[in-house]
Amino acid sequence: MVEAIPRRQFMRHGGAGLLAAAAGPALAQAAAGNEVKPARAKRNGPTVLEDMGTWVAATRYEDLPLATVLKTKALLLDTFGCAIGAVDGKPVKALRSVLRDRGGSPQATVIGTGWKTSCDEAAFVNALQIRYLDFNDYAALGYPHHPSINLAAALAVAELKSLSGKDLILGLTIGYDVHIRIRDASQRTGFDMPSIEAQYASAACAARLLGLDARGIANAMAIAASNANTLSEVRAGDELTQAKGAAEAMAVRLGTFAALLSRAGLQYPLTIMDGEFSYGALVSRGLKEDLLRTRTGDFQIMKSNFKMWPSIGTSQAPIAAALALRDKGVRAENVRAVRLYLSSFGYSQQRGFLDHAINTREHADHSAPYCVARAIIDGDVRIEDFEERRFRDPVALAFIEKIKVVEDPALTSKGSDILGCYMEVTLADGSTQRVEMPYPPGTIQNPATERELDAKFHDLADAVIGKANASRARDLILAIDRAPDLGELVALLKPLTRRL
Incomplete structure (x- = not known):
């Protein structure tokens, strides 16, 4: 008498292949671990x-x-x-x-x-x-x-x-x-x-x-x-x-x-x-x-x-526009309302950041309204403005409520970059001021100067590696094509105090 084999052992020891063979050769190949693939056309030329x-x-x-x-x-x-x-x-x-x-x-x-x-x-x-x-x-x-x-x-x-x-x-x-x-x-x-x-x-x-x-x-x-x-x-x-x-x-x-x-x-x-x-x-x-x-x-x-401020690309032109308005004498306490006009691209990128409160650094540096608020209130946008104590500042949050972001699909067709903007401010006396910023500072159409890039580098590096090392590093970087190796440069990129 043939001893009965439990189903689990039968399947483990080849029963699946036998069943598949009865169903057809393709299933048998699949059960045996040989996946059936459609034939590929022979490639002509390199990938x-x-x-x-x-x-x-x-x-x-x-x-x-x-x-x-x-x-x-x-x-x-x-x-x-x-x-x-x-x-x-x-x-x-x-x-x-x-x-x-x-x-x-x-x-x-x-x-x-x-x-x-x-x-x-x-x-x-x-x-x-x-x-x-x-x-x-x-x-x-x-x-x-x-x-x-x-x-x-x-x-x-x-x-x-x-x-x-x-x-x-x-x-x-x-x-x-x-x-x-x-x-x-x-x-x-x-x-x-x-x-x-x-x-x-x-x-x-x-x-x-x-x-x-x-x-x-x-x-x-x-x-x-x-x-x-x-x-x-x-x-x-x-x-x-x-x-x-x-x-x-x-x-x-x-x-x-x-x-x-x-x-x-x-x-x-x-x-x-x-x-x-x-x-x-x-x-x-x-x-x-x-x-x-x-x-x-x-x-x-x-x-x-190049970026002139530490924030998303769609905020660069708005920050520049806000600072231009300050140069015209606009101050936060005299502003009744702000309308920020962005291209379709700029608006679509900003839209997701407009509907809820700022709770992270990453949201803050992606929010054009927050950046505009800081620019008009403080006259600049700095790295520390994206710390929690700053993006929860009641003064900034109250000013954001005055800002309306508006889509203007014609911005790009008018010759502006997709990141360009214009801004209209209504003042307390009912008068208005308007600034157009078709190309953000730092772009290939509105280039950063050598002095601006030097200042940015020192603002970022001096506190970490020291002003003297930062100056030497700057000179080495701008002459890096003459360096036989990078040893001297990387040796300068060490901190004044130990960092873990």
Whole structure:
């Protein structure tokens, strides 16, 4: 007599395969662990990532026009300043405590601390410092994302490899080119584009500086892009959180790590951008491949705008307009009402911040009405204005109630930037004052001066590393193309007092 086998054991020892075989060969293959996939058409020609890897690998410092080098050095000064100024930010200190507990090979410097950790972890914390204050640059002629965050990857690898200042410039310009081209080539459907762009860009930047060939660079981008497509919820929900700055920093950490993995030989599919189940098909849901396959035209870093105040791009023109009204004699106590007119883009970005109270730093620095209130009340907008004691100030909150934000779709068609504005103020005596600000200060149409950028750097750096070191660092950054390595510069980026 044949011994009965319990059902659970029967299924475990092959019963599922027998049942599936009876149902048909396809089910039998699936039950045996061989997933049945539809046949793919044979690819003709290189993938998008292979073409991108080719032009990234081919780009040399000698290809950069003088104007590009000068713009890159100005951005280095600005971005280093933003990172130094954020060294005591709450999420920055939290991240550093985690990294210190974990330990790491002292490969690259954490800006403003005098401390070193592993290459990818240094890129992580420096990227968070670059973004935390919302004071670093934003790209023009499209969604105003923040490619200067790629300095974190470039700096970490350049220090790891003892590369020159010219290499640092090259790495950052490559980061901008990949970052902005991904922005312009993509559709935006439910994912956080600034973080996704940073995944590709930081991987390409780091891989190029590691000396990988075209295929290795493409593979680094594939590794990074396969494992993180950040959801837009990091900038949405009921309230902005510290994810606003941390999400892009996470992406830079991943991009840097991906480049190291590619150098070590880990292989990923190079169809990640344009395959059947790829970024283009499932995340972007459409891709302008021609913008990615070749690098044509000016270097994308030339599209960068500087911020004159530590707040969202859609607040820069309103702050400037408010300060222009103060220059005309307008004072907060004499203001009855303010109407702030924004483009359709500016209004849509601000709309989500208008309906509820400011409860976080991230909400405060994204609120154009709050920034306008501070500008008219105080005559400036400063980093400390986004501390809780300031954004809960009853005087500022009462003034915000006087501000009405209005959409004016004609603003852009009138020749203004999508971040331009105009502002009308009604005074206590019934008279009105009006200011137009078609281009925010610091933009490519309304450029920041060298003196303004120097002042911004010193405002951010002096209190942390000391005025003398800040002056020396400033001079080294603006002459970085003559530096054989970055040792002297990073040695200056240490604090006056110990920071954990």
